[in-house]
Amino acid sequence: MNAQRLQPAFVDPVLDAQRGFRGALKALAEPGLIQSLPAAPSLEGLAPATYALCLALLDMDTPLWLAPCFDTPLIRANLAFHCGCPLTANRKEAAFALLGEQDLLDLSGFDHGNDRYPDQSCTLLVQLTDLEAGRALNWRGPGIKTQRQVNLPVPQAFWLERQRRETFPRGLDVLFAAGHHLIGLPRSTRIAQEHA
Amino acid sequence: MNLSPRQHWIGVLARAFRSELLPHEDALRDVDYQLIRAPEIGMTLVRGRMGGNGAPFNLGEMSVTRCVVRLADGRIGYSYLAGRDKVHAELAALADAHLQGAHPSPWLSDLIGALANAQAERRAQKEADTAATKVEFFTLVRGEN
Numbered sequence: 001m002n003a004q005r006l007q008p009a010f011v012d013p014v015l016d017a018q019r020g021f022r023g024a025l026k027a028l029a030e031p032g033l034i035q036s037l038p039a040a041p042s043l044e045g046l047a048p049a050t051y052a053l054c055l056a057l058l059d060m061d062t063p064l065w066l067a068p069c070f071d072t073p074l075i076r077a078n079l080a081f082h083c084g085c086p087l088t089a090n091r092k093e094a095a096f097a098l099l100g101e102q103d104l105l106d107l108s109g110f111d112h113g114n115d116r117y118p119d120q121s122c123t124l125l126v127q128l129t130d131l132e133a134g135r136a137l138n139w140r141g142p143g144i145k146t147q148r149q150v151n152l153p154v155p156q157a158f159w160l161e162r163q164r165r166e167t168f169p170r171g172l173d174v175l176f177a178a179g180h181h182l183i184g185l186p187r188s189t190r191i192a193q194e195h196a
Numbered sequence: 197m198n199l200s201p202r203q204h205w206i207g208v209l210a211r212a213f214r215s216e217l218l219p220h221e222d223a224l225r226d227v228d229y230q231l232i233r234a235p236e237i238g239m240t241l242v243r244g245r246m247g248g249n250g251a252p253f254n255l256g257e258m259s260v261t262r263c264v265v266r267l268a269d270g271r272i273g274y275s276y277l278a279g280r281d282k283v284h285a286e287l288a289a290l291a292d293a294h295l296q297g298a299h300p301s302p303w304l305s306d307l308i309g310a311l312a313n314a315q316a317e318r319r320a321q322k323e324a325d326t327a328a329t330k331v332e333f334f335t336l337v338r339g340e341n
Contacts, residue, residue, distance in 0.1 A: 006266060
């Protein structure tokens with residue numbers, strides 16, 4: 001067994017999981033605003049915020065699609081132990097997907113939900129190295145009063161890929177995590193391309 | 197039913213009384229260890245089968261406490277036990293980890309042997325008490341052909 005690699009997760013499983021869930025809710029309710037998860041544990045290869053989201057959101061009912069860069073024995077063993085989530089190689093079945101920056105250019109295959117149940121879409125958890133080092137873009141939409149300037153360091157091609165897959169109410173919700181911080185990008189947010 | 201040695205000692209540890217484990221507490225904790233899953237209380241659904249082979253039905257829920265520890269040398273000890281005793285769960289998990297060592301004999305003979313004997317004795321006592329209350333039912337043959 002992978003027993004040697006197991007590590008402790010949340011110090012206080014109930015409250016820390018609730019804090020992680022609250023962070024994810026706030027991030028999606030106020031797109032582009034940085035939320036922090038100070039008490040998150042870390043695991044080699046996963047940033048504390050990413051790991052906290054996994055621990056808070058995943059359980060045996062949520063198949064997870066792991067990007068190759070996160071598919072290590074250590075991460076597999078700890079997710080299996082602490083979350084109990086099944087891993088799937090089929091993007092269509094995944095309720096959550098764990099992606100790195102290099103996986104953002106191809107979002108094909110993930111479940112976008114359907115018109116009757118748009119909430120059944122796959123939620124993407126994307127780990128970045130930083131949340132503020134990118135080009136400034138203006139975000140608009142629900143949860144933002146007029147517009148909000150966000151400097152997310154993601155390739156330009158990601159925004160085109162996202163736009164191509166957007167058929168509201170179907171679509172993909174994204175949570176970007178780096179270090180102890182996260183930013184939410186729900187499907188309803190519109191990105192203004194002009195300006196810098 | 198064939199139980200592996202580990203299944204046997206995990207069962208013995210789960211059925212032991214907390215008061216039987218406490219005398220060994222210092223020896224069990226005298227090692228570098230880490231709580232992978234701190235003792236936590238939850239519920240589990242107990243299911244039964246009428247007569248042991250009928251259709252399964254839900255009997256009810258019971259509280260369960262579980263714990264997982266890792267010793268500094270990488271051995272992982274698990275415990276699952278009925279009830280809400282977190283100290284018992286932690287000691288049982290530690291004992292499971294110790295018992296998986298290269299030379300488990302001292303723990304196996306000192307701890308598990310004694311606990312198993314005490315449990316067998318309690319069980320025999322209870323069965324003897326119950327046997328004294330046994331009632332034989334029989335039906336008289338009816339007069340019809």
